[in-house]
Amino acid sequence: MKLKVTLFGITREIVGQSALEVALPDDQSVAELMSQLRSQYPALGTLSSCAVAVNNEYASPELRLREHDEIALIPPVSGG
Amino acid sequence: MHLEITDQPIDVAAVLTRVEDAGAGAVNAFVGTVRNQSTGRRVVRLHYESYDSMALRQLQHVVEQAQEKWPMMRQAAVVHRKGTLGIGDVAVVVAVSTPHRAESFAACQFIIDTLKQVVTIWKKEEYEDGSVWVAAHP
Numbered sequence: 330m331k332l333k334v335t336l337f338g339i340t341r342e343i344v345g346q347s348a349l350e351v352a353l354p355d356d357q358s359v360a361e362l363m364s365q366l367r368s369q370y371p372a373l374g375t376l377s378s379c380a381v382a383v384n385n386e387y388a389s390p391e392l393r394l395r396e397h398d399e400i401a402l403i404p405p406v407s408g409g
Numbered sequence: 410m411h412l413e414i415t416d417q418p419i420d421v422a423a424v425l426t427r428v429e430d431a432g433a434g435a436v437n438a439f440v441g442t443v444r445n446q447s448t449g450r451r452v453v454r455l456h457y458e459s460y461d462s463m464a465l466r467q468l469q470h471v472v473e474q475a476q477e478k479w480p481m482m483r484q485a486a487v488v489h490r491k492g493t494l495g496i497g498d499v500a501v502v503v504a505v506s507t508p509h510r511a512e513s514f515a516a517c518q519f520i521i522d523t524l525k526q527v528v529t530i531w532k533k534e535e536y537e538d539g540s541v542w543v544a545a546h547p
Contacts, residue, residue, distance in 0.1 A: 338531035339542040385463040407543035408530030
């Protein structure tokens with residue numbers, strides 16, 4: 330499956346673009362997506378944390394991804 | 410509830426009118442502004458970036474949690490700025506109305522504290538000699 334991953338803040342600067350297309354086998358989890366992205370962009374591993382959002386909610390690492398999910402990387406938030 | 414993320418200057422008085430309620434004897438507001446220093450470095454300006462659709466969804470969760478904790482809460486409004494801000498600019502306004510004052514302080518503090526933990530907005534501090542995404546690294 331092909332996933333579109335939107336990037337914000339420091340993750341956008343690390344990757345150098347505001348969105349990525351990632352090819353993964355069907356039925357992979359959030360944790361598997363993150364491990365692929367960390368091996369491709371090792372600087373992601375230096376962040377204090379990096380959550381994944383699926384369809385505008387924080388996703389657990391076990392959540393299975395589907396092709397049309399709205400996926401985003403969420404580095405540590407700092408609003409307010 | 411009124412929730413908004415805007416790239417325009419925030420009118421604090423207009424946010425207060427959003428929480429007017431005939432059953433409220435207290436309106437409490439928190440106004441977050443841009444200060445001129447951070448961890449000893451002089452801040453020149455701030456850049457806020459937002460994942461709007463998720464930020465609004467999470468703000469809605471935060472206000473719903475406040476409503477559960479303080480069922481007497483009458484109205485709540487949260488307006489957060491995005492884009493480039495200068496020193497003294499208003500970055501966020503939280504306002505709530507309740508029948509009595511104690512709950513208005515508590516609910517307002519809960520909303521701003523929880524916003525800072527979960528709402529998908531990122532702040533980049535720009536100094537005279539560089540810039541840093543706040544909290545990104547340990």
